[in-house]
Amino acid sequence: PLDLKQVELIKGSSSTLYGGGAIAGLVNLISKKPGYTPDASFLVNRSSLKETNINAYYAQRWKGAGFTMFAGENLQQPVDVNKDGFSDVPDTKATIIHPVLFLYPSEKTWISLGWSGSFEKRKGGDMLAISGKADTAHPYFENNHLNRHQFTLMSETRIDNSLTLSIKGSLSLLKRDEATNTYLFNGD
Numbered sequence: 001p002l003d004l005k006q007v008e009l010i011k012g013s014s015s016t017l018y019g020g021g022a023i024a025g026l027v028n029l030i031s032k033k034p035g036y037t038p039d040a041s042f043l044v045n046r047s048s049l050k051e052t053n054i055n056a057y058y059a060q061r062w063k064g065a066g067f068t069m070f071a072g073e074n075l076q077q078p079v080d081v082n083k084d085g086f087s088d089v090p091d092t093k094a095t096i097i098h099p100v101l102f103l104y105p106s107e108k109t110w111i112s113l114g115w116s117g118s119f120e121k122r123k124g125g126d127m128l129a130i131s132g133k134a135d136t137a138h139p140y141f142e143n144n145h146l147n148r149h150q151f152t153l154m155s156e157t158r159i160d161n162s163l164t165l166s167i168k169g170s171l172s173l174l175k176r177d178e179a180t181n182t183y184l185f186n187g188d
Contacts, residue, residue, distance in 0.1 A: 002041040002057035003070045003098075005032040033110070034059040034066035034102055049089055050077035066102040071095075080127050085138070090124030100152075108159075114152040121145050149173040 008028040076092035100114035125141030
């Protein structure tokens, strides 16, 4: 979470401020905003389950504009933990790119325009089949592709010390399957 500023835990029905379906509570993750001092982070992680994560974050603000950029790559090799011949963890290649442009029309107002692209390929099943050595005894594998694009628009104006006006909107485009070109849209 290189671009994570804070985590909010909201219990009970007061969480419905963020949507009617969250009446039991909510976890809200707040991303960083750019500051006048450049902020750069880079992280490489390797797990015992043959997973490698490479993440980078950069943010900077000038007088009337700023931007943040998060990019990450997740590479997971297939793993058969319980030695039954099937992958418990699939072969995964996932990329996320998340640039956000910030505009500051006044001292009390900011506007952000963002895009987030997630691109993932997963292949799991019989360990012989996913390694390209399928035969009649080991034919099973499953291949999933996910391409998701999310566009966001947010604005906040501080009216006085105790009153802030916020506007938030998003549109998601999810491509489920390259063979069928099936898309799902989700707007807030």
